[in-house]
Amino acid sequence: MSELSEDVEEFRKIVHLDLDAFFCAVEELHDPSLREKPFAVGGSPEHRGVVASCSYAARKYGVHSAMSMAKAKQLCPDLINVRHSFGNYTEYSRQVMDILRTYSPLVQPISIDEAFMDLSHLPDSTEKMARQIQAQIHHEVQLPSSLGVASNKLVAKIATNVGKAAHGGDSYPNAVMVVPPGEEAVFLAPLPSDALWGVGPKTAEKLAELGLHTIGDIAAYSFEALEQRFGQTGRYLHQRARGADSSPVRVSHDTKSVSHEVTYSQDTYDENKLRETIGRQAQSISKRLRKLQLYGSTVKLKLRWPDFTTFTRQSTLNEPTDQADDIERMALELLRKHWKRGRKVRLLGVGVSGLGPPSKQLNLWDWDPADFARTEKLETTLEQLKTRYGAKAVQRASKLERA
Amino acid sequence: MKVSVLQENLAHGLSVVSRAVSARSTYPILANVLVSAEDGRLRLSATDRELGITSWIGAKVEEAGATTVPARTFTDLVSTLPSDTIDMELVVRTQTLQLSAGRSTAEIKGIDAQEFPPMPEPDGDGGIELPVDDLKEMIRQVVFAASRDDARPVLTGVLITVEGSTMTMAAADGFRLSVRTYELSAPVEEAIRAIVPSRALNELARVVGDGKEKVRMVLPPGRGQVVFTLKDVEVRCQLVEGSFPEYQQIIPAGHKTRTILATDAFLKGAKQAEIFARESSHIARLNITPGEGKEPGTMVVSAQSDETGSNEAKVDATVEGDAVLIAFNVRYLREVLEVVNGANVALETSAAAAPGVVRPMDDDRFLHVIMPMHLGK
Numbered sequence: 001m002s003e004l005s006e007d008v009e010e011f012r013k014i015v016h017l018d019l020d021a022f023f024c025a026v027e028e029l030h031d032p033s034l035r036e037k038p039f040a041v042g043g044s045p046e047h048r049g050v051v052a053s054c055s056y057a058a059r060k061y062g063v064h065s066a067m068s069m070a071k072a073k074q075l076c077p078d079l080i081n082v083r084h085s086f087g088n089y090t091e092y093s094r095q096v097m098d099i100l101r102t103y104s105p106l107v108q109p110i111s112i113d114e115a116f117m118d119l120s121h122l123p124d125s126t127e128k129m130a131r132q133i134q135a136q137i138h139h140e141v142q143l144p145s146s147l148g149v150a151s152n153k154l155v156a157k158i159a160t161n162v163g164k165a166a167h168g169g170d171s172y173p174n175a176v177m178v179v180p181p182g183e184e185a186v187f188l189a190p191l192p193s194d195a196l197w198g199v200g201p202k203t204a205e206k207l208a209e210l211g212l213h214t215i216g217d218i219a220a221y222s223f224e225a226l227e228q229r230f231g232q233t234g235r236y237l238h239q240r241a242r243g244a245d246s247s248p249v250r251v252s253h254d255t256k257s258v259s260h261e262v263t264y265s266q267d268t269y270d271e272n273k274l275r276e277t278i279g280r281q282a283q284s285i286s287k288r289l290r291k292l293q294l295y296g297s298t299v300k301l302k303l304r305w306p307d308f309t310t311f312t313r314q315s316t317l318n319e320p321t322d323q324a325d326d327i328e329r330m331a332l333e334l335l336r337k338h339w340k341r342g343r344k345v346r347l348l349g350v351g352v353s354g355l356g357p358p359s360k361q362l363n364l365w366d367w368d369p370a371d372f373a374r375t376e377k378l379e380t381t382l383e384q385l386k387t388r389y390g391a392k393a394v395q396r397a398s399k400l401e402r403a
Numbered sequence: 404m405k406v407s408v409l410q411e412n413l414a415h416g417l418s419v420v421s422r423a424v425s426a427r428s429t430y431p432i433l434a435n436v437l438v439s440a441e442d443g444r445l446r447l448s449a450t451d452r453e454l455g456i457t458s459w460i461g462a463k464v465e466e467a468g469a470t471t472v473p474a475r476t477f478t479d480l481v482s483t484l485p486s487d488t489i490d491m492e493l494v495v496r497t498q499t500l501q502l503s504a505g506r507s508t509a510e511i512k513g514i515d516a517q518e519f520p521p522m523p524e525p526d527g528d529g530g531i532e533l534p535v536d537d538l539k540e541m542i543r544q545v546v547f548a549a550s551r552d553d554a555r556p557v558l559t560g561v562l563i564t565v566e567g568s569t570m571t572m573a574a575a576d577g578f579r580l581s582v583r584t585y586e587l588s589a590p591v592e593e594a595i596r597a598i599v600p601s602r603a604l605n606e607l608a609r610v611v612g613d614g615k616e617k618v619r620m621v622l623p624p625g626r627g628q629v630v631f632t633l634k635d636v637e638v639r640c641q642l643v644e645g646s647f648p649e650y651q652q653i654i655p656a657g658h659k660t661r662t663i664l665a666t667d668a669f670l671k672g673a674k675q676a677e678i679f680a681r682e683s684s685h686i687a688r689l690n691i692t693p694g695e696g697k698e699p700g701t702m703v704v705s706a707q708s709d710e711t712g713s714n715e716a717k718v719d720a721t722v723e724g725d726a727v728l729i730a731f732n733v734r735y736l737r738e739v740l741e742v743v744n745g746a747n748v749a750l751e752t753s754a755a756a757a758p759g760v761v762r763p764m765d766d767d768r769f770l771h772v773i774m775p776m777h778l779g780k
């Protein structure tokens with residue numbers, strides 16, 4: 001019996017979704033004249049802007065995201081520089097995530113344009129569901145997307161990338177790539193080692209020194225040798241190279257912190273400007289906390305100097321809060337303590353952590369026993385009325401429907 | 404002035420008065436300690452004008468007299484001298500205090516004792532007396548609940564009242580109230596009502612030592628001061644001006660649920676919860692369930708943090724009344740459980756948003772009120 005039960009091991013149905021050139025796709029919706037033109041979304045080259053996303057037409061010139069806008073202009077002189085319109089992006093992203101949540105409660109957004117979902121509970125073929133999700137997003141939000149389907153998050157995400165790359169070219173890929181259960185290792189084997197999670201340029205280099213260039217090479221290599229060379233990472237490498245990943249899709253209300261930061265277009269030591277930034281950031285954090293229905297108890301201030309060294313300090317509030325004033329006051333206090341007048345700042349960020357459900361310490365002096373007694377009496381009476389005459393016998397006037 | 408003292412007595416006396424020295428005052432005299440030889444004793448005094456501490460040590464006085472010397476210099480020097488007799492003599496003309504002990508000699512430049520703020524002895528009558536140990540216990544059970552926020556100065560102090568033979572200490576910040584009463588051996592003729600700074604009471608508890616020796620508390624009329632006197636020590640301080648809130652009104656008159664449990668088990672539960680609660684919102688949840696049939700009632704103390712994890716501690720309890728779910732700031736809970744006497748303690752509650760009352764069992768001299776934390780918006 002036990003052998004049999006091992007054979008019928010259940011496979012998870014994990015889908016990874018990536019909105020194709022998300023920022024560009026949104027800009028095209030607003031300005032159809034951009035269609036098929038080389039353009040990049042991001043800050044202007046004069047203000048040290050960085051490419052956040054670029055159209056497939058621009059990619060042909062070698063432009064890619066995270067490149068400086070100035071460099072992108074060099075590569076593609078006709079490049080149109082489209083400025084961020086951030087409000088729109090979050091709204092579109094939210095609409096997409098809402099569509100995903102109609103399929104499964106297990107949706108884990110990992111960025112504004114990417115998410116994992118677990119569809120294990122649904123009987124349908126995962127490929128069919130993936131195509132349906134893609135069609136629905138296209139129909140309702142008019143955005144292109146690519147999806148990867150596999151038995152775990154690692155392989156699903158790589159499948160998305162492979163699907164997109166296979167499409168090649170100069171238009172939105174709209175790819176769906178499925179890796180059937182059991183074929184994970186075979187699927188990964190020919191891919192370069194840096195396609196794997198946790199393999200950056202440095203690790204890839206070290207792997208190459210061992211003669212390991214593809215994921216298949218790593219999978220075939222001795223576990224002990226990998227562990228000896230890379231320690232804990234070696235163990236993960238070995239597992240992942242075989243397509244094994246048991247990490248669950250996390251429903252992400254377990255937000256650990258909410259933060260906001262800005263890189264100044266020019267380094268600044270203008271105290272008013274720094275204080276203004278903190279005020280704005282506190283506002284936006286507060287707004288986000290209220291939306292998440294969370295209170296935070298620790299405020300963090302992050303400063304980056306012109307030489308790119310980063311400095312962070314944090315302090316705990318007397319009471320958790322979601323109020324912009326409290327966050328701003330603490331952040332300004334940290335600025336006052338740790339920033340010397342005249343020192344130039346490149347980046348300024350404020351964050352709040354120690355998040356928890358809203359709570360408030362009640363105040364002793366606000367406590368009115370007489371008022372409490374009256375409320376208690378009222379509630380007891382209401383209960384009695386409801387017990388005697390039914391639940392709808394007494395209602396708040398605001399809840400009564402107009403006759 | 405010419406006087407001989409034992410090094411260890413002098414070092415002890417200086418440590419007693421040290422906390423009243425005002426090192427950073429604009430008045431140099433306040434950084435000094437008064438050294439005064441009188442009636443076979445050496446008096447050491449320090450004051451920052453708000454708090455004043457005096458210590459008397461045994462001495463062989465050959466010639467009475469007084470001066471003041473910088474506390475830091477004097478204390479540091481004395482601590483390095485051999486534990487033997489120290490002879491001291493004042494050169495009045497230059498206000499220089501000459502010391503010799505074993506093979507060491509030193510001269511410390513002083514300031515005339517006339518410049519030192521006067522610390523007149525209180526008049527003989529009035530006031531109250533109680534044993535040092537009892538006074539220290541009262542302070543310990545109340546002073547932690549005083550506010551540390553200067554926004555409402557009256558709340559940074561402890562209200563001391565005496566009516567008839569009943570003495571009461573009460574302190575409250577915005578969130579909790581601690582009240583302790585004490586029966587004096589004799590009634591007072593005139594009622595006393597004064598707000599004493601927490602700092603003075605903490606210092607008093609530190610310097611009085613232990614035992615049955617009586618401490619006398621006097622409020623000299625018209626001076627806005629309180630003076631605590633023992634045989635060898637005196638602590639005096641300025642009272643906090645203003646009126647203390649009428650705290651009796653916020654002590655709940657009744658309760659819906661009374662939960663009786665072992666104090667140490669409750670305290671342990673609170674301490675465990677604090678490990679997690681301190682990371683986020685300081686919330687400890689108490690889930691109180693009455694017993695059924697042979698099953699005892701329980702209180703589950705729990706806390707959780709998104710970052711570090713969560714815990715639950717189950718404590719057997721006798722629960723009279725309805726089940727309760729209530730949340731408190733875990734530090735407030737821990738602090739009261741650390742000072743409450745008795746093996747068992749009762750927690751009285753009425754609703755999730757109404758104050759909880761902690762009382763030791765079979766002892767109505769102490770009570771503590773804590774406002775809960777409201778969960779959700």
